[in-house]
Amino acid sequence: MAPLTTRRKFLMNSAKAGIGLSVGTSLLSSCSLVKKTSYGADKLITGFQQQPLPYSYNSLSDAIDGATMEIHYTKHAAGYSANLQDAAKSEGVNMTQPLEETLRRVSKYSAKLRNNAGGHYNHELFWKLLSPNGGGEPGGKLAKAINNSFHSFDSFKTQFSEAAKNCFGSGWAWLVVDGDHQLRIGSTSGQDNPLMDVSEFKGVPIMGLDVWEHAYYLRYQNKRADYINNWWRVVDWKFIEDRYNAVV
Structure with a gap:
């Protein structure tokens, strides 16, 4: 991993440049994804290398057991x-740029790069969305936006949980900011995500839930709904609020 000063300089320079991660005619094609501060860049830019977990494997035991976390992080993620770095080298991808730049034109690359770029991005975000001190409800502008879009937090939780439960096979449930600056809930299959030009559901991901079986099967077996219900207990709303604020 690059030295701290180099990483900070990269983030600040990227933010000043205003990274336009285009998703069709949405928000990202008309304005910068990242606000012109290191605050926005830090919340929205993803590199190609796996970052350390911000907590221990067993610290999310209210929802996810330590064995699952360790296997999930050290093996799958x-x-x-x-594999992403290997594919990127083979296909001439500039790994000094944010991964988001590759995702928005991922249709130009191989299935190997698409699958592993999605898997890496999705998991790097997923770890940050969780906290041993999570749970509760969001505040600030995000809380207002959720109420405006879904009428209440409880209604939002129900709709998001249903999207996760009903995701057929392996995939992800998402909360995104769309081209009209509105919050939307949707899902993608496999390791696709809403930043990809190949995804029918597009937007800037604010929150994502992994519903691949490897994320929960050791503890919950086939009871995906139980995993989802407990997952809300470790959601880090402060981080998600920061992502939302960095976009809107």
Whole structure:
């Protein structure tokens, strides 16, 4: 990993440049994804290398057991990162740029790069969305936006949970900011995400839930709904609020 000063300089320079991560005719094609501060860049830019977990494997035991976290992080997610870097080297991808730049034109690359770029991005975001001190409800502008879009927080939780439960097979449920600056709920299959030009559901991801079986099967077996219900207990709303504020 690059030295701290180099990473900070990269983030600040990227933010000043205003990274336009286009998703069709949406928000990202008309304005910068990242506000012109290191605050926005830090919340929205993803690199190609796997970052350390911000907590121990067993610290999310209210929702996810330590064995699952360790396997998920060291095997599945680590594999996506390694395979992404291998594909990027083979296909001439500039890994000094944010991964988001590759995702928005991922249709130009191989299935290997698409699958592993999605897997790496999705998991790097997923770890940050969780906290041993999570749970509760959001505040600030995000809380107001959720109420405006979904009428209440409880209604939002129900709709998001249903999207996660009903995601057929393996995939992800998402909360995104769309081209009209509105919050929307949707899902993608496999390791696709709403930043990809190949995704029918597009927007800037604010929150994502992994509903691949490897994310929950050791503890919950086939009871995906139980995993989702407990997952809300470790959601880090402060981080999600920061992402939302960095976009809008």
